[in-house]
Amino acid sequence: MPIIAATTAALPAVMLSSLALAQPATALPAVQSQKIPASLTAAMRAQAAAVSANVIPASAVAATIPAAMQPMAPAAPATYTIVRGDTISGIAARYGLNTNTVLQLNGLSGNTIIYPGQQIKLTGSAPAPSAPAPAPSPASGPASSSTASYTVVPGDTLGGIAARHGVALSDVFNWNGLNGRSIIYPGQKIKVGPGTNAPAPATPAPAALVPASAPAAPAAPALANTGSYTIKSGDTLGGIASRLGVSLSSLLSANKLSMSTIIYPGQRLAIPGAPAASAPAPAPVSAPLVPSTFLGYTYPEAVVSSANANKALLNASPVPSTAQMKGIVADTARRMGVDPSLAMAFAFQESGFNQRAVSPANAIGTMQVIPSSGEWASQLVGRKLNILDPYDNVTAGVAIIRALVNTSKDLNTAIAGYYQGQYSVSKHGMYDDTKAYVASILALKKNFS
Incomplete structure (x- = not known):
């Protein structure tokens, strides 16, 4: 037992x-x-045999889904309006199209920024590339620049223009005195074929600089006798050199500049080769894009200089409209868990939803984020943010708002921290102008609710 x-x-x-x-x-x-198997190896073989006996042979399994069972892609419309979150590749996949075809159809490149509300074509044919201007015969003289030039429209890139006209991007650079960092703007004329004539300027030259009765006989290059040139929005150093008939290297040397130097509207350049005697008397310096003082406080020269450079870049770049920026702010706030009405109140108070706004303190864009705060916001979201980019600018501002709300004792203190700085508020309390700022944000929040 x-x-x-x-x-x-x-x-x-x-x-x-x-x-x-x-x-x-x-x-x-x-x-x-x-x-009972005699060994572990024998047991494993027996188990494998039992499993394989129940496996369906590969020859009996269809390699592809039958056509009758495949989902049909929706028919592509002639045009499509961009909504938040769209990408060109995503739109192409949705309608069974090739991404490169959609890019070429709209004259876009892989790094072109698209915005909600923008319309793109999904059907049709891409514009045929313009034929290069024929080589001039000895009797006919130089070819007209109108046969080998292109007028820039919103959304264009130099790479897209070159591809559309079937020419090399390096040739476009050489023909126009441009480089990979050059900024182009709507209305600008770009050479897309060989020729001796420079593209016509986007805006007429000032009457005082070009004589009304300019003779056809050879003369000094236009504007060369002034000895200086005032930069306008959209200008590039290469374009200025080409337009004034001087070499880019001599223009850089005369002004102690390099290819990486940032220029801005209102800046004056010395034109090399102009007679010293004919140079005009020094003119008063044009007003900068961003002043050096605000509310009685004067900011350091280096900060104001950086603010002017950023302002010039934003002025020369396409940005979303006010209505589009409102949508971007609200959508970003929802995605990041922040009250949209609070984020919109900050955006309206700081800039009026204007991505081109830059303050003397170098606070940039819709949310008026200074570069050091942008670095902090980058750490908060776990990726590098470019506060000149409208989407990243809003992301930075909303990330800061979220951090302040989560670490402040109440909403009023969080709002004050955005304006005065969280440490300053905790040490000194709210200043009188900070209290007015808080009251304004709370009132705007009610309006946007």
Whole structure:
């Protein structure tokens, strides 16, 4: 009896259950008839054979989904209006189109920024590339620049223009005195074929600089006798050199500049080769894009200089409209768990939803984020943010609002921290202008709710 008890106690519960239900006469032979593998290798082989016996042969499985069962892609409309979150590749995939085809159809490149509300074409044919201007015959003189030039429209890039006209991007650079960092603007004329004539300027030259009765005979290059040139919005150093008939290297040398130097509207350039005697008397310096003082405080020269450079870049770049920026702010706030009405109140108070706004303190864009705060916001979201980019600018502002709300004792203190700085508020309390700022944000929040 003790031996039997020890044997049954060693059996698993599931085995005891099976033995209890089986008839004594059949249970023992069933157990004895099982063939136990002689080794672990033999057991693994037996198991593999049992599994493979239940596998459907590959030849019996269809390699592709039958055409009748495949989902149909929706028919592509002639035009499509961009909504928040869209990408060109995503739109192309949705309608079963090729991404490169959609890009070429709209004259876009892979790095072109698209905005909600923008319309793109999904059907049709891409514009045929313009034929290069024929080489001038000795009798006919230089080819007209109108046969080998293109007028820039919103959304254009130099790479897209070159591809559309079937020419190399390097040739476009050479023909126009441009480079990979040059900024182009709507209305600007770009050479897309070889020729001797420079593209016509986007805006007419000032009457005082170009004589009304300019003779057809060879003369000094236009504007060269002034000895200086005032930069306008959209200008590039290469374009200025080409337009004034001087070499880019001599223009850079005369002004102690380099190819990486940022220029801005209102800046004056010395024109090389102009007679010293004819140079005009020094003119008063044009008003900068961003002043150096605000509310009685004068900012350091380096900060104001950086603010002017950023303002010039934003002025020369396409940005979303006010209505589009409202949508971007509200959508970003919802996605990041911030009350949209609060984020919109900050955006309206700071800039009026204007991405081109830059303050003397170098606070940039819709949310008026200074570069150091942009670095902090980058750490908050876990990626590098470019606060000149409208989407990243809003992301930075909303990330800062979220951090202030989460670490302040109440909403009013969080709002004050955005304006005065969280540490300053905790140490000194709210200044009078900070209290007015908080009251304004709370009132705007109600309006946007």
